Amino acid sequence: GATRAVAAVDLGATSGRVMIGRVGDGILELESVARFPNGPVAGPDGLHWDFSALYGHIVEGLREAFRREPGITSIGIDSWAVDYGLVSGGRLVAEPFHYRDERTADGVERVHARVPFAELYRRNGLQFLPFNTVYQFAVEEGVDDADAALLIPDLVAFLLTGRRVAERTNASTTGLVRVDTGEWDLDLLDRLGLPASVLPGLIDPGEVVGTVQGDLADALGATTPVIAVGSHDTASAVVAVPMTDAATAAYISCGTWGLVGVELDAPLVTDAAREAGFTNEGGVDGRIRFLQNVAGLWLLSESIRAWEADDGAAIDLPSLLDAAAAVTGEVALFDANDPRLSAPGDMPERIAAVLAETGAAVPRDRAALTRSIVESIAAAFADAVRTAGELTGRALEVVHIVGGGSLNRLLCQATADRTGLPVLAGPVEATALGNVLVQARAHGWCGPDATLEDLRARVAESVPLERYAPRGDAR
Numbered sequence: 001g002a003t004r005a006v007a008a009v010d011l012g013a014t015s016g017r018v019m020i021g022r023v024g025d026g027i028l029e030l031e032s033v034a035r036f037p038n039g040p041v042a043g044p045d046g047l048h049w050d051f052s053a054l055y056g057h058i059v060e061g062l063r064e065a066f067r068r069e070p071g072i073t074s075i076g077i078d079s080w081a082v083d084y085g086l087v088s089g090g091r092l093v094a095e096p097f098h099y100r101d102e103r104t105a106d107g108v109e110r111v112h113a114r115v116p117f118a119e120l121y122r123r124n125g126l127q128f129l130p131f132n133t134v135y136q137f138a139v140e141e142g143v144d145d146a147d148a149a150l151l152i153p154d155l156v157a158f159l160l161t162g163r164r165v166a167e168r169t170n171a172s173t174t175g176l177v178r179v180d181t182g183e184w185d186l187d188l189l190d191r192l193g194l195p196a197s198v199l200p201g202l203i204d205p206g207e208v209v210g211t212v213q214g215d216l217a218d219a220l221g222a223t224t225p226v227i228a229v230g231s232h233d234t235a236s237a238v239v240a241v242p243m244t245d246a247a248t249a250a251y252i253s254c255g256t257w258g259l260v261g262v263e264l265d266a267p268l269v270t271d272a273a274r275e276a277g278f279t280n281e282g283g284v285d286g287r288i289r290f291l292q293n294v295a296g297l298w299l300l301s302e303s304i305r306a307w308e309a310d311d312g313a314a315i316d317l318p319s320l321l322d323a324a325a326a327v328t329g330e331v332a333l334f335d336a337n338d339p340r341l342s343a344p345g346d347m348p349e350r351i352a353a354v355l356a357e358t359g360a361a362v363p364r365d366r367a368a369l370t371r372s373i374v375e376s377i378a379a380a381f382a383d384a385v386r387t388a389g390e391l392t393g394r395a396l397e398v399v400h401i402v403g404g405g406s407l408n409r410l411l412c413q414a415t416a417d418r419t420g421l422p423v424l425a426g427p428v429e430a431t432a433l434g435n436v437l438v439q440a441r442a443h444g445w446c447g448p449d450a451t452l453e454d455l456r457a458r459v460a461e462s463v464p465l466e467r468y469a470p471r472g473d474a475r
């Protein structure tokens with residue numbers, strides 16, 4: 001059959017991109033059209049996203065995509081989770097807050113005072129993360145006056161189409177969706193005094209959100225639909241993990257965060273899962289992403305940002321990682337999930353302070369600190385893989401690493417060594433591929449009734465994977 005095309009908008013916490021995805025018989029390809037930086041912006045009232053700039057880049061990227069490939073059939077949008085914009089009178093009221101903003105600490109207290117965490121977990125299945133939307137809403141001034149609160153991908157879709165929806169995989173990260181039914185938890189909203197009226201109707205990946213409106217309709221085509229994908233970036237990434245047997249595979253979607261876990265058919269909301277800090281996020285096709293948020297490349301990218309500011313010059317990541325790989329001798333480890341490392345700024349100093357507390361020798365130079373960061377991330381990954389296996393009773397045989405982290409050879413090898421399992425690395429653009437594949441399937445391009453397994457087989461056929469064998473002596 002012919003090769004068909006869609007556009008994928010994929011927004012990560014450190015960069016965004018617009019891509020053309022081409023799908024045909026034995027063909028699954030991405031063409032990068034636009035890439036733009038992203039990150040927290042400090043304002044007088046806290047950390048925000050520069051959403052207006054992001055939206056400008058998205059529109060420009062989409063225009064360019066349609067110039068290059070006028071046959072694009074639809075647009076899919078995914079981004080990081082939990083954050084939202086308030087909309088009133090059809091307009092975005094203010095730049096959305098960044099989830100790393102510290103205001104949520106008060107929200108945690110307020111919510112848990114009314115609904116204890118153990119009950120919250122039974123209802124929403126989510127690992128405790130202080131930035132989950134439910135805690136943000138609890139300290140959000142404008143939420144009562146707004147017409148709608150739209151999660152970031154839903155906000156982009158609203159600006160493109162005028163339609164207000166809440167895509168279900170991303171909605172599952174708010175803490176306001178019931179893990180057992182997948183519907184808004186109206187009783188919880190009521191008990192927290194939060195207005196259900198700002199939450200749009202839920203839709204599933206594969207459904208049409210609406211068609212492109214306004215000025216853009218000329219450039220992008222007046223009938224071009226926005227199709228809901230797994231709009232939580234991690235949900236799209238998990239679609240494109242080339243697992244051949246989901247029952248024996250763990251995955252790590254590694255970018256800013258490392259999302260480490262397994263796929264389940266039904267939620268696992270036990271005391272043990274709660275105490276271990278495991279989440280049950282909604283996946284595409286009703287699957288459950290049973291995983292743990294582990295601090296990922298954030299620790300490294302924030303360190304590099306500090307060093308680049310000191311030097312007034314860019315740092316070459318491959319050279320830094322080579323130097324880190326060459327470091328010999330004892331490597332001090334720290335808890336990658338230490339909450340003191342979650343805000344932006346001064347990362348090398350803060351890591352040094354955390355290390356000093358453990359009595360470990362603080363690495364002398366950048367190469368040694370980089371090594372310590374990578375090994376500490378790998379150690380946290382290995383912990384999470386082991387715990388996922390224990391909690392689910394699964395005998396895990398392989399660890400897939402997808403996303404930007406799959407290019408980090410030091411991290412992949414360290415993860416193999418510390419889990420004692422082979423690591424299969426790739427694809428690096430899993431999120432965009434998952435976005436593209438869910439659109440392609442909605443158009444009927446993947447055959448009738450294509451399952452996630454069919455989509456994953458397509459990824460496995462079209463992307464070369466790198467295999468890292470565990471080195472027994474390094475465990």
Ligand code: LFR
Pocket residue numbers: 012013079080081082083099232233234255256257259293
């Ligand atoms: C990864 C991710 C994680 C989510 C975090 C914050 O990009 O979406 O899944 O916990 O960002 O939204």
